[in-house]
Amino acid sequence: MSGPTIDRRGLLGAGVATAAALGISGVAMGEGAVLAPGVRKADLAAALQAFRGVVGDEWVAGNAGSLKPWSKSYTPDPSGRHAPVGAVCPDSVEQVQAILKIANQYRQPLWPVSTGKNMGYGSTTTAAPGQVVLDLKRMNRILSVDVELCTALVEPGVTYQQLRDYLDEHNIPLWIDVPTVGPIVGPVGNTLDRGVGYTPYGDHFMVQCGMEVVLADGEILKTGMGSTKNPSAWQAFKWGYGPYLDGIFTQSNFGVVTKMGLWLMPAPPVYKPLVVRHKKVEDVARIVDAMRPLRIANIVPNVVLMMGAAYQLAMFHRRGEVYAGAGPVPEAAFAEFAAQHDLGMWNTYIALYGTSAQVAESERIVRAAFAAIDGEVMTEDQMQGNPWFHHHATLMRGGLSLEEVGLARWKGSGGGLAWFAPVAPAKGSETQGQIDLAHQILAKYGFDYTAAFAIGMRELHHIIALLYDKSDPEEEKRADACYRELVTGFGDRGWASYRTGVHAMDLVAAQYGETNRAVNAAIKQALDPNHILAPGKSGIA
Numbered sequence: 001m002s003g004p005t006i007d008r009r010g011l012l013g014a015g016v017a018t019a020a021a022l023g024i025s026g027v028a029m030g031e032g033a034v035l036a037p038g039v040r041k042a043d044l045a046a047a048l049q050a051f052r053g054v055v056g057d058e059w060v061a062g063n064a065g066s067l068k069p070w071s072k073s074y075t076p077d078p079s080g081r082h083a084p085v086g087a088v089c090p091d092s093v094e095q096v097q098a099i100l101k102i103a104n105q106y107r108q109p110l111w112p113v114s115t116g117k118n119m120g121y122g123s124t125t126t127a128a129p130g131q132v133v134l135d136l137k138r139m140n141r142i143l144s145v146d147v148e149l150c151t152a153l154v155e156p157g158v159t160y161q162q163l164r165d166y167l168d169e170h171n172i173p174l175w176i177d178v179p180t181v182g183p184i185v186g187p188v189g190n191t192l193d194r195g196v197g198y199t200p201y202g203d204h205f206m207v208q209c210g211m212e213v214v215l216a217d218g219e220i221l222k223t224g225m226g227s228t229k230n231p232s233a234w235q236a237f238k239w240g241y242g243p244y245l246d247g248i249f250t251q252s253n254f255g256v257v258t259k260m261g262l263w264l265m266p267a268p269p270v271y272k273p274l275v276v277r278h279k280k281v282e283d284v285a286r287i288v289d290a291m292r293p294l295r296i297a298n299i300v301p302n303v304v305l306m307m308g309a310a311y312q313l314a315m316f317h318r319r320g321e322v323y324a325g326a327g328p329v330p331e332a333a334f335a336e337f338a339a340q341h342d343l344g345m346w347n348t349y350i351a352l353y354g355t356s357a358q359v360a361e362s363e364r365i366v367r368a369a370f371a372a373i374d375g376e377v378m379t380e381d382q383m384q385g386n387p388w389f390h391h392h393a394t395l396m397r398g399g400l401s402l403e404e405v406g407l408a409r410w411k412g413s414g415g416g417l418a419w420f421a422p423v424a425p426a427k428g429s430e431t432q433g434q435i436d437l438a439h440q441i442l443a444k445y446g447f448d449y450t451a452a453f454a455i456g457m458r459e460l461h462h463i464i465a466l467l468y469d470k471s472d473p474e475e476e477k478r479a480d481a482c483y484r485e486l487v488t489g490f491g492d493r494g495w496a497s498y499r500t501g502v503h504a505m506d507l508v509a510a511q512y513g514e515t516n517r518a519v520n521a522a523i524k525q526a527l528d529p530n531h532i533l534a535p536g537k538s539g540i541a
């Protein structure tokens with residue numbers, strides 16, 4: 001790559017976001033709000049009033065009506081513990097520092113979010129009651145793109161769509177890597193929750209490089225090379241010197257990240273998406289064992305999704321179209337519907353990138369590996385008009401799509417969705433037991449097994465979408481209980497989750513043992529002695 005470094009500092013200013021666009025319509029404090037431990041109603045009111053002095057009236061919300069945009073969530077909350085009591089939207093690092101000072105003064109906890117669309121993990125609701133959302137959407141500047149190094153430095157409110165548009169507008173031949181809800185979410189929030197996408201740059205924390213963090217006391221830390229006399233290597237070298245700190249600011253509550261560097265992928269000369277179809281659920285172990293060496297040797301370089309038929313169908317269809325009966329949808333009904341739509345029971349999406357010679361050679365190896373296990377390898381031409389293939393082919397080149405949000409419409413009108421995502425080594429022997437256990441627990445509570453596996457460099461993420469009707473209070477309670485049993489049932493077998501929603505953070509943290517929790521608690525105490533940053537996040541008080 002060659003070309004200039006483009007400095008965009010300040011060019012995409014805060015004017016892009018308006019109070020109306022963020023849904024702020026009132027500023028009075030809500031009656032009957034559940035407050036954080038030790039915080040009195042008068043403290044919260046005083047903190048909100050002081051926030052108004054920093055950001056202006058229109059950027060603070062504090063009553064039930066004005067807080068609606070921050071209170072909606074797909075995850076179960078049967079006892080109403082997770083709705084925030086306020087929201088404040090700064091547009092600069094200095095405003096973040098001023099807000100933290102006030103929060104310390106009144107001991108008012110804050111829940112930082114970037115684009116705030118952590119859907120299926122809680123969106124902008126909070127892990128413990130009584131918190132004010134620190135919404136960083138207005139800080140949405142693309143600060144720099146280095147075309148030679150293929151790097152970017154962005155603020156928390158920057159969306160993937162914004163970054164894509166910027167690269168296109170400037171004819172920069174770089175790809176981004178996006179989660180399946182790319183247009184409305186952003187690299188900072190996604191990376192901080194250790195999210196994934198589906199190109200070779202799909203492990204977002206792996207391609208993150210350099211952070212600016214405002215600590216709870218208002219001090220500013222730049223990680224990696226960021227605080228040296230020549231910070232031009234800030235987005236080039238991740239590790240800096242001494243203990244590597246970036247990790248402690250992911251899935252944590254130790255600081256507010258206000259800038260983040262990320263690596264971008266050069267557009268390859270040839271891109272070839274493929275799907276491998278298998279007809280039987282029991283093929284799962286063979287697929288993982290065939291895929292593992294291809295991933296480890298980087299012959300298949302992207303994060304591979306092995307999509308179950310039920311998950312695929314739920315993206316574009318409602319449950320009633322597949323099965324009208326009560327209880328979980330029988331496997332035969334899924335199989336019949338899948339066959340009618342040109343889908344296998346497993347649909348494994350992989351892509352090849354490089355010169356035509358490289359891609360041709362990789363395709364030869366992939367075809368041989370899957371021919372040995374009765375996989376049907378299909379190309380883009382053969383899958384013309386198939387919406388699922390089109391969707392995954394878009395994702396594997398970092399394209400933007402919101403189609404998967406259809407999952408939340410699978411049952412009823414309530415939009416209930418909670419991701420359960422246990423991790424295992426990428427070995428076939430780890431799969432069938434998980435599927436059987438998931439079926440057993442989900443069926444006990446009357447839910448369907450709608451799931452996929454994501455195959456990383458060495459690991460297997462089992463991605464189970466617990467889909468329920470949130471408008472039915474009884475079903476919401478059942479979904480909550482079901483999720484808890486999934487966490488403990490899988491945890492007992494050694495399959496702990498890599499990430500979870502605000503409704504289960506303590507429970508998942510418990511799967512990782514007491515020493516781990518004690519170390520996290522010690523770091524928290526050192527960096528945030530008043531516990532004003534997101535108490536409860538990842539089970540850290």
Ligand SMILES: Cc1cc2nc3c(=O)[nH]c(=O)nc-3n(C[C@H](O)[C@H](O)[C@H](O)COP(=O)(O)OP(=O)(O)OC[C@H]3O[C@@H](n4cnc5c(N)ncnc54)[C@H](O)[C@@H]3O)c2cc1C
Pocket residue numbers: 112113114115116117118119120121123124136156178179180181184185186187188189190192193194195196197255256257258404405406407417534537
């Ligand atoms: C249908 C569907 C498909 C999805 N597919 C994917 C997928 O493919 N991959 C994937 O990873 N996710 C996926 N998600 C989950 C989620 O929507 C995305 O991960 C999304 O990117 C997270 O929201 P966000 O980027 O707005 O982050 P945010 O909501 O802004 O942040 C996430 C969390 O990180 C922390 N945080 C955020 N910003 C800061 C900050 N500046 N300082 C300190 N802490 C901070 C907070 O705890 C926050 O709650 C999917 C969701 C749905 C509904």
